[in-house]
């Protein structure tokens with residue numbers, strides 16, 4: 001996956017999300033993974049406009 005910025009407010013990239021995900025290998029759901037990624041990277045804590053994009057990237061990385 002191309003390493004682009006997913007969350008502009010917090011400057012969180014695909015690689016940042018991937019790194020946050022790999023700190024914990026197993027998540028019960030995409031939502032749980034999102035909570036973890038958000039805690040680590042602070043993505044989607046600004047305008048919130050990237051929420052769906054972040055979820056998409058997480059689903060793709062978890063697939």
Ligand code: FES
Nearest residue numbers: 007009046047048
């Ligand atoms: S773009 Fe992610 S919170 Fe604004």
